[in-house]
Amino acid sequence: MGRLMALSLIERGHKIDLYEAQGPQGEGAAAKVAAAMLAPLAESAITELNVVKMGQYSLKRWPQIIEKLHHPVFFQQEGTVIVWHRSDAPEARRFQGLMQKTHALLPSLSPAQMLDSTAIEALERELVPKFNAGLYLPLEGQLDNRELLTAMLDELKSAESRGQLTLHWHSPQDLSRFQSAIEPHSNQDPWVIDCTGMGAKTHWSQLRGVRGEVLRLHAPDVHLSRPVRLIHPKYPIYIAPKENQIFVVGATEVESEDRSEVSVRSSLELMSAAYSVHPGFAEARVLEINTQLRPTLADNLPQIQVNSSKLIKINGLYRHGFLISPAVLDCALEWIDHQSTDLAHELGLNVNRP
Ligand SMILES: Cc1cc2nc3c(=O)[nH]c(=O)nc-3n(C[C@H](O)[C@H](O)[C@H](O)COP(=O)(O)OP(=O)(O)OC[C@H]3O[C@@H](n4cnc5c(N)ncnc54)[C@H](O)[C@@H]3O)c2cc1C
CATH class of the missing domain: 3.50.50.60 (FAD/NAD(P)-binding domain)
Incomplete structure (x- = not known):
């Protein structure tokens, strides 16, 4: 900022x-x-x-x-693909319902589109056959x-x-x-x-930090061209591709101002969830595991x-x-x-x- x-x-x-x-x-x-x-x-x-x-x-x-x-x-605006494992279909319906409400209030946002396996294959070939249902949010973007x-x-x-x-x-x-x-x-x-994020805590009494942990992976075996979100009741993750087969996998959200290193539990959850989306992450190399606080009111x-x-x-x-x-x-x-x-x-x- x-x-x-x-x-x-x-x-x-x-x-x-x-x-x-x-x-x-x-x-x-x-x-x-x-x-x-x-x-x-x-x-x-x-x-x-x-x-x-x-x-x-x-x-x-x-x-x-x-x-x-x-x-x-x-910078790209090629949309987001959202997938879920079969057992999490109820959670996916809930998520979809929330997005439909947003679209009703803000019709200028392009609505989420349902994807079958053919449509998933057209967008992200390597997510098939693992996922045969998903959602596509066409206007979403990302930057490096x-x-x-x-x-x-x-x-x-x-x-x-x-x-x-x-x-x-x-x-x-x-x-x-x-x-x-x-x-x-x-x-x-x-x-x-003053744009000091968490540094403003001394003079902004309601400010708190929300801990987030992320992985940065190099995965030559994974070819995803846009962010992919996995809906999961406990471990929702996103995989954000950067250039040169680099992927940011995240993020945990913990009500804590602990800035210490990533926990074993969080690493396991992020890595397993990423692997459950794409087996090519098995041979990925872990470039970084990071923690930071999100400045939050x-x-x-x-x-x-x-x-x-x-x-x-x-x-x-x-x-x-x-x-x-x-x-x-x-x-x-x-x-x-x-x-x-x-x-x-x-x-x-x-x-x-x-
Ligand atoms: C794991 C994680 C994943 C995230 N993913 C996303 C995402 O996908 N999309 C998204 O939109 N946002 C994301 N965010 C949120 C985003 O990073 C923050 O909202 C954003 O960085 C806040 O910007 P800021 O400038 O207020 O604070 P910061 O980025 O923290 O910058 C504050 C700066 O102020 C400096 N500073 C602090 N105190 C002082 C002082 N006393 N004097 C001078 N300088 C000082 C700091 O050193 C720092 O450089 C994510 C955050 C985390 C932690």
Whole structure:
């Protein structure tokens, strides 16, 4: 969120100081670990309609954002395939029912399509004969988060060489440092924009971390061209293909702020579920097993908090940072320009003045 914000502000002619608690590689960011699936309809089974609307908006914005970057970023909108094992058909019907409700409320979203084995074969040949029923969500997308972070880093470095920005790595900041901007009705520069995710916990009392664990695999025997979700009552997983036969398999969701290494139980569940979708994962190589916390507010929804005329805090992106950040960005930029945002109202993004 912070990198997106910084680049947009530079483009608008602002001069920026960017402070990052860790180094340039995104070591401290949930954004580095994420699968970066852009799945508004599938996520509607577990989130609110406003997140779905922000996701739908952002799917159109990502290509425009990526187009401006000089470093290539993998982005595709080839849909998601959802499958389930026969015994989990009731859970699949429940999931489908939730998506139908979303579609009834938001008809501009393409509905989920039922797949038989022929249709599955046409989309993802290697899922047959294991699965003979599924769902296809045609408008869903994905991007390569690490390429995106690198591409944005390159842009930030070039802006620094042009004198538009100063980058401060390994510089964790405390908001109290920016006292003049925090005072109510301050008209002094600078603006302070806090996009520190879990780092904002000291001053955002309702913020909590939701632990997520993911695998990054190299699987030359697996050929999946789009994200695949497995419906399962206990171990729902997604498999998000990146370029070069790399697959991100995730993710657990644990109500805990424990950042320690992945547990044996979670590794077993993620690996077994992936293998149950495609036997080619048996010979995959485990490149990484990662844990990170999703910055989450009490209602599990994102929020822009405008504490004074010059301080904006953006947080609570939870498991939807990539899905919704372009929408959140545009609302925040509109706020900076006009001290109001119709877009946030339209999309249902909470802009809060405590
Ligand atoms: C396992 C997992 C899978 C996910 N999969 C998806 C997915 O498929 N699709 C999707 O849309 N989202 C996904 N997400 C969610 C997404 O990663 C987050 O919503 C998003 O990264 C939040 O963005 P952010 O910028 O608010 O926080 P972060 O990405 O965590 O970035 C915060 C940054 O602030 C820095 N910082 C912290 N404190 C300070 C300080 N005091 N001073 C300066 N800098 C500071 C940190 O070092 C970090 O770089 C996933 C998350 C996880 C953990």
